Amino acid sequence: MAENLEKQEIKDIGDTLLEIAMYLLVSGASTGRVRTTVERISANFSFNTYILISQRTILLNMYDGDNDCVFNGLKRTPPHHVNFTMISGISRLSWFVVNEDWGIGKIKEELARVKQLAHYPRLVTLVLTGLAGAAFCRLAGGGPLEMGVVFIASTIGLFIRQETTKLNFNPYLCIYFAAFTASMIAAGFIKLDVAKIHEPAFATSVLFLIPGVPLINAFSDLIDGNLNNGLIRGINGFIISFTIALGLLTSMAILHI
Amino acid sequence: MEWLLIFEKGIWFGLAAMGFAVLFNVPTRTLAPIFIMGAFGGLTKAIMLHYEINVIGASFAGATLIGFISIFFAHEKHAPPPIFAIPAVIPMVPGIFAYRMMIGLISLAGKIDNTAYTRIMSETTNNGLKVMFILMGLATGVGLPMLITRKDSAKDLRFKRNRKVTG
Numbered sequence: 001m002a003e004n005l006e007k008q009e010i011k012d013i014g015d016t017l018l019e020i021a022m023y024l025l026v027s028g029a030s031t032g033r034v035r036t037t038v039e040r041i042s043a044n045f046s047f048n049t050y051i052l053i054s055q056r057t058i059l060l061n062m063y064d065g066d067n068d069c070v071f072n073g074l075k076r077t078p079p080h081h082v083n084f085t086m087i088s089g090i091s092r093l094s095w096f097v098v099n100e101d102w103g104i105g106k107i108k109e110e111l112a113r114v115k116q117l118a119h120y121p122r123l124v125t126l127v128l129t130g131l132a133g134a135a136f137c138r139l140a141g142g143g144p145l146e147m148g149v150v151f152i153a154s155t156i157g158l159f160i161r162q163e164t165t166k167l168n169f170n171p172y173l174c175i176y177f178a179a180f181t182a183s184m185i186a187a188g189f190i191k192l193d194v195a196k197i198h199e200p201a202f203a204t205s206v207l208f209l210i211p212g213v214p215l216i217n218a219f220s221d222l223i224d225g226n227l228n229n230g231l232i233r234g235i236n237g238f239i240i241s242f243t244i245a246l247g248l249l250t251s252m253a254i255l256h257i
Numbered sequence: 258m259e260w261l262l263i264f265e266k267g268i269w270f271g272l273a274a275m276g277f278a279v280l281f282n283v284p285t286r287t288l289a290p291i292f293i294m295g296a297f298g299g300l301t302k303a304i305m306l307h308y309e310i311n312v313i314g315a316s317f318a319g320a321t322l323i324g325f326i327s328i329f330f331a332h333e334k335h336a337p338p339p340i341f342a343i344p345a346v347i348p349m350v351p352g353i354f355a356y357r358m359m360i361g362l363i364s365l366a367g368k369i370d371n372t373a374y375t376r377i378m379s380e381t382t383n384n385g386l387k388v389m390f391i392l393m394g395l396a397t398g399v400g401l402p403m404l405i406t407r408k409d410s411a412k413d414l415r416f417k418r419n420r421k422v423t424g
Contacts, residue, residue, distance in 0.1 A: 028281070030339070084283040084343075088336040120279050132276020132348075135269035139299075140353055158280075203356040210355070212277065212347040219396030223404070245359030 012104050013045055014062050014071030020111065021051060021058050022075050024090055028082040028213040031226040037094045041107070044097050055080075055232050079171055082213050089114030122162070129208050130155035136207045140200035149189040153205035157182030161209070172243045179206045179247025187255045202257065206248060211240040263303050270299025273348035283340055290330040294345035298323040302349055313390045316349050320398025328402050342399040351391045358384040 017038050024034045031053050042049035042062060047070070052059040055077075062071040093110045096102050102110075119125075133154030134147040142150070161178035169177070186195070186205035195201040214237035221230035251257070274295025278288055298319040305315035323345045327338040334341075361381030365374065397404075 028343075033337070033339070082281045084278075084281045084287075084340045086282075088284050088287075088340050091337045092335060119282050125279050128276045128279040130276075132273040132280075135273040135276070136348070136352065138269045139266060139273070139348070200353075203353055206356075207352040208276070208280070210347070210350055210352055212350050213281070213343060215350070215392050216343055216346065216396050216399070219393050220400055223397060223400060241355055241359060245356070245363060248356070248360070249363060 009104060010062070010070050012108075013042070013047070014060065014073050016104060016107055016111065017042055017049065017062070018058060018060050018073050018075045020090055020093075021053070021060065022077050023086055023111075023115075025053060025058065026077050026080045026083075027086040028080065028084065028217065029087050030217045030220045030224070031229040032221070032224045033087075037090060040094050041097050044101065045104075053226075053229060055229070055236070080214075083119075085117050085119075086114060089117060126155050126158055129158045133204060133208050137200050137204040140204050142195075142197050142200035142204070146195045146197055146201040149186055149195045149201050150205050153182040153185040153189075154208045156185055157206065158208060172239060175209055175240055176243045176247050179209055179244040180250050181247075182206050182208075183248045183251040184254070187251045187257050190257060191255055198257070202248070206244050209240070209244050211237040214240065259307075263307060264300070266303045267296040267300040270303075270348045271296030274299075274345045277347045278344035281344055283344065284336060286334050287330070287336055287340055290326075290334060290341055291344050294323050294326050294330070294341055295348055297326065298345055299348055312351075312387065313394055316351075316391045317394035317398050319349055320346050320395040321401050322398075324399040324401050327399070338402075339399070346395045346399055349391070349395060351388050354384045354388045354391070357381075358388055361385075 020041065021034050021038050024037060029037075034053055035051055038051055038060070039049055046065060048063040048067075050061045050063075058075045058077065060071075060073050060075075061069055064070050090111070093107065093114065096110070097107060130151040134151040137147045137150040157178045160181045161174050164174040164177045165171070182205045183202060186202050189195050190198055190201060214233045218230050218234035218237055221227075221233060224230075271292040272295075275288060275292045278291045283291065300319075301322050302315045302319035305318055306312060320342075323342050324338075327342040327345070330336075330341050331338040358381055361377050361384065364377055365381065369377070
């Protein structure tokens, strides 16, 4: 199949594969998943694809049946932002390519459609995250009052995170602002003596920020043998946890909790 | 009464999982399965903790259950297993331990006398190691169905017939 392809078409395939790898990576897929998906799609065009994945850049080489390099490309990725609808959409796309033998035009069409899929309404995200925070508080041993406090703190904290992200602050700084706001609100309520059980209310007010995806992906990468990526994701998760702790510490210092 | 409290926890685990699912922007059709998986995984952990099994083992067991259910739902709802599994295990991420470890680390860096240093150091190490091992347990548990069947993709777990690889 590869022999019949025009140069332009090969370049098109390579660019699309790079784009797919980039979207998977920034949406929170593990390194193994990115590699499998890209190889699955390119195998359908009879190309061997080798890919080097790092946190902020992706390098991709494509070889045809005669083992000649027909495409190589390097792409810089935007900051990571977890989006599972994207991963699910691209995974389905890759199976359509295999099972229904999709051409490059159709892949690009589907990719454009997946990119446009809507996010949840902002209010729904805010309220459900608040509820998740309240649930965490309950699990850590808080009562209804503490849950209410954490609900308010988490909701406003996430709101601050979204707003600061829109203002293009450094991602870690956004998390710091959110952690600081949320813990400040929780600490304020504790100071006013609304929340009687202190540790759960204070500690769980920032739990909506925990870097679950980086940390779990870090270990899945390590198990998979992608040690480089695993370590880097782990460090990323650690920095995020550290930033959250700094936010907590600032409000502890201000309010003397 | 005691059991009622444990089962109540299931609801909170499910709710926390669903909150994170929305935060991660999962497809709408996967929300209900994530609630169920989060609840059952969390319940497994809570019940094992009730029988005084180590928190690391309990988290691993809960994550393993989630890993296996995620394969079922992946076929049912046509989405990759991690989409279900990651939000469902997030409520089991040891947030409180991580919080105590971080606070410990930061106070170790401050002005501190020798006896307090030893005490805080041992607490911090204990909490930090718990965090690390629980996270490892969660990741391994979720990936276990793939690891023991030696498959790259969950799709192959159902389609037993040999598919011809194109190319």
